[in-house]
Amino acid sequence: DIQMTQSPSSVSASVGDRVTITCRASQGISSWLAWYQQKPGKAPKLLIYAASSLQSGVPSGFSGSGSGTDFTLTISSLQPEDFATYYCQQANSFPFTFGGGTKVEIK
């Protein structure tokens, strides 16, 4: 199975800050990576697919990059509604696996 390792596990930031979350795959997954946002008590929401493609309706302040084993999710200017937990997911092969999550908290 492909292991997905996210870092950091949590980050404290202020509105307007630039936030970067990294995700590392235990083996190469090309660009088969997605990012999700989850708020407490809610279902996850797809933000990014194919490592860098923005899902329809997602604000342009979110961006993704990377290929192979190392990936990044960047929030260019943190907004109040962006405080949430973020997960990466490899879509390269079964079983699909998620990273452990990164909680973005208010500083």
Add this chain to the structure above:
Amino acid sequence: EVQLVESGGGLVQPGGSLRLSCAASGFTFSSYSMNWVRQAPGKGLEWVSYISSGGSTIYYADSVKGRFTISRDNAKNSLYLQMNSLRAEDTAVYYCARDRDNHVFDYWGQGTLVTVSS
């Protein structure tokens, strides 16, 4: 509007069974693969099972293989998860999720809570 609505969760004793359902609307259900993903209380996301659009291809996580069965009824726009021999570690919110393309989950239901406890 795409909607996925899960039902069937509840409290069940260890060793018991439960059948989850997911009612889909707002899209051509028979054209999409579907998945179940779960989340234990306070924990991260765990993919559980996948079924192709026609139902011919199915995959399971090792943690549920042999105990859970995924199925679908395209005539009823419904996805199912039959869960047998339930264990305490199966306690989680179970989400159904549409497979957008290449195994990315673009729409999720609101989830249904399964609690396995005596």
